[in-house]
Structures are given as structure tokens and as C-alpha cells.
Amino acid sequence: MTRRGRTKKMTKNNQRGCETRHPQEDHLPDNAKRRRLDPHPSSGRLLYPDFERPTAQECRDVRDRLMALHGFPQEFEEYRRNADAATHSSEDSGAVQVKSEAGCSDSGGNGVGSSVLDGLVSILLSQNTTDANSRRAFLSLKSAFPTWDDVHAAESKFLENAIRCGGLAHTKAHRIKNILKTLLEKKGKICMEYLRDMPTEKIKTELHQFKGLGPKTVACLLMFHLQKDDFPVDTHVFRITKSIGWIPPSANREKAYLHLNQRIPDNLKFDLNCLFVTHGKHCQRCASGRQPQRAPLGPCPLSGYHAG
Structure with a gap:
């Protein structure tokens, strides 16, 4: 390859990388093996045992x-969680299951009362943009595609157009499509309500199978939408x-x-x-x-x- 050809190729790669490698994006450590940090170190083993702050x-x-x-x-x-919603007793486990199953339907919202999948996508859309733009992107997405099955079936270019006001449309559309595809392949349906009844550490392990979900995205889902201590x-x-x-x-x-x-x-x-x-x-x-x-x-x- 000529020097001019190498320069042209490098420029093209750099341009392509501008959207996927934003400096503030939720990402994993970039090394040759792309190793993940253990999301939950062994119980009792402090990451910095000699650093005792904060108390x-x-x-x-x-x-x-x-x-x-x-x-x-x-x-x-x-x-903000309330005492009644924080925990579920064994007596109302049936009611919780009904609520979880109902949550698989597409609520159209992105708050604490929405489905887990609504919450996760709203977090992805909030990355590297303003709160106002991320809300507009989520509402535009739900307006264009009423259900997550519709999103899964849509061509990527149409999904990108729907969320373009939130920025990084190509990257975010790819991540959303990958999540829906993985859910359908592994669970048989596009629904994440099963996470509600899992302990925190198992949720973290479960979400590691979805490409593009870094520690901050997982932690936001845990704290805001699953009401977990993270x-x-x-x-x-x-x-x-x-x-x-x-x-x-x-x-x-x-x-x-x-x-x-x-x-x-x-x-x-x-x-x-x-x-x-x-x-x-x-x-x-x-x-x-x-x-x-x-x-x-x-x-x-x-x-x-x-x-x-």
C-alpha cells in the first residue's frame, strides 16, 4: 500500500471513530484483550484496602x-424510592409477578414506573447529550415505533433517524438493536422484567452479555429503574x-x-x-x-x- 493510500485509510478510520469513541462515553478500559473489570469483587476484598475514604x-x-x-x-x-416499593414480601409475590409481566408491554415512558427496557434505552439515549435532547429522542423513538418488536424489525437507518436529535445516532441505534436481538435469542421475547426479581450482583453478571453496556449504564439502571443500592x-x-x-x-x-x-x-x-x-x-x-x-x-x- 502506498503512503497516500495508508493516509487515506487512517483518515477514514479516524472519521468513523469520531462517533463511537466520544471521550465522555460510557465505555470499558481499552486494551488489547478488552478485559472487563470484575463488576462485583469477592466479598470483603477491598479494591484499595489502604485508602479509607470516604468514611x-x-x-x-x-x-x-x-x-x-x-x-x-x-x-x-x-x-426516589419509598418504603412500600423498596421490598416485596413473599405474600404478594403473585402480585409482583403480574406487575412484572405487565411491564413487558410498551409503556411509552422512561421513568421509574416504566418497563425495565424503557429505562435501559432511555439511559443509552441520555449519553453524551443534554437531558432535553435525550427526552426528545426517546419520545421520537416511541412515536415512530410503538413497540420494541417494531424497533427490532425496523431498518437501522429509520431507527437512527428517529433518535438523531439525541446525538450519536449510529452508535446508539446499533446498541439498541443488539440488546433487542440478544433478548429475543436468549429469552424468546423482548422483555427485561425478569431482572426485577434478581439480586444486584446477578443482574450485573446478566447484563455483561449485552454488548455496549458499560459499568455506568448498568449502575444507572440498577439505581434508578430497579431501585437497587448502587x-x-x-x-x-x-x-x-x-x-x-x-x-x-x-x-x-x-x-x-x-x-x-x-x-x-x-x-x-x-x-x-x-x-x-x-x-x-x-x-x-x-x-x-x-x-x-x-x-x-x-x-x-x-x-x-x-x-x-
Whole structure:
């Protein structure tokens, strides 16, 4: 191959990679073997045994400080679990099964009351775009294809057109189609309600069979749509927890996820996560590049935790 031919090929590959390799996309460590981090290390084995932060008291203190500034973020209110929905007793297992089966129908929503599959697709569509654009993409998808069977049967180009307003349409359409195809092949129907009755670690293992689902996507599905105790690490959470010394300086997002899930008490995970995300959008000190997406609400309540 001539030098000109090699250059042309490299340029073409780089152009093709612009959409699939977004720097903030939920992805796995990129190495020769594409090895996955163990989503649930052996019980009792800490990822960073000599790094003892955050303590339970620090978690409570930071939660209370952020809550005093922001209140509980309204944008996450619909996902906030209540005591009645958190657990199901053996006496109502029949009712739960009926609800789960009903959830296989296409609700058209993407909130906590929607089907698990609705929730997963809404998370995929929210990657690398604004909340408003991801909502528009989800509504456009459900308007164009009323059922997930319709989505599965549709040509990829039509699916891409339906979700284009959410960005990365080619990549997201491919992932959605792959999930539906895998469900149909392995379960005989396009439905993910069976996950509701599985323990957290088994859900993580189960979702590893679906290509394109990284740790953050799985964690968001667990916390928001399956009401499990998990702690997703998005760019806001990663940036803030690193700046206040809750994760080792060398930790990447995947290792930060494992570490924080081991250290943060389960009963504080949901509130802390939602508050970190909201705070990262409002606080000038904690925002990316010190350029908050929303108006600041006051001095940063975490100033005593920041290194500098």
C-alpha cells in the first residue's frame, strides 16, 4: 500500500471513530484483550484496602451539606424510592409477578414506573447529550415505533433517524438493536422484567452479555429503574469525588465506581449520587472547567473537603 493510500485509510478510520469513541462515553478500559473489570469483587476484598475514604461519617456530612444547599433535586424525584416499593414480601409475590409481566408491554415512558427496557434505552439515549435532547429522542423513538418488536424489525437507518436529535445516532441505534436481538435469542421475547426479581450482583453478571453496556449504564439502571443500592459514576460524580479526596488520584472512572460502591453506605448512595450530579451542574468550583451549566446557588458547601 502506498503512503497516500495508508493516509487515506487512517483518515477514514479516524472519521468513523469520531462517533463511537466520544471521550465522555460510557465505555470499558481499552486494551488489547478488552478485559472487563470484575463488576462485583469477592466479598470483603477491598479494591484499595489502604485508602479509607470516604468514611460513613463523611458521606453523611457531605449528603447533609449538599441537601441544605439544593434540597432533593426535583429532576430525580420520580425515582426516589419509598418504603412500600423498596421490598416485596413473599405474600404478594403473585402480585409482583403480574406487575412484572405487565411491564413487558410498551409503556411509552422512561421513568421509574416504566418497563425495565424503557429505562435501559432511555439511559443509552441520555449519553453524551443534554437531558432535553435525550427526552426528545426517546419520545421520537416511541412515536415512530410503538413497540420494541417494531424497533427490532425496523431498518437501522429509520431507527437512527428517529433518535438523531439525541446525538450519536449510529452508535446508539446499533446498541439498541443488539440488546433487542440478544433478548429475543436468549429469552424468546423482548422483555427485561425478569431482572426485577434478581439480586444486584446477578443482574450485573446478566447484563455483561449485552454488548455496549458499560459499568455506568448498568449502575444507572440498577439505581434508578430497579431501585437497587448502587452508585453510578458519571463525569460529575467522578470529578467531584476526586477533587474532595474520596478516590485515589490514579483511579479511573471504572475503579472509582468499584471503590465508591464499597465505601459509601447503601442507605446514602441514592441521595448522594443525585446531589453530586446536580451540584456539578450548578457549582462554579465543582463544574467542568469552572463553567457551570446552571446558575450557581451559593458558595460551595464542600470547600472544606477540596484540596485547594
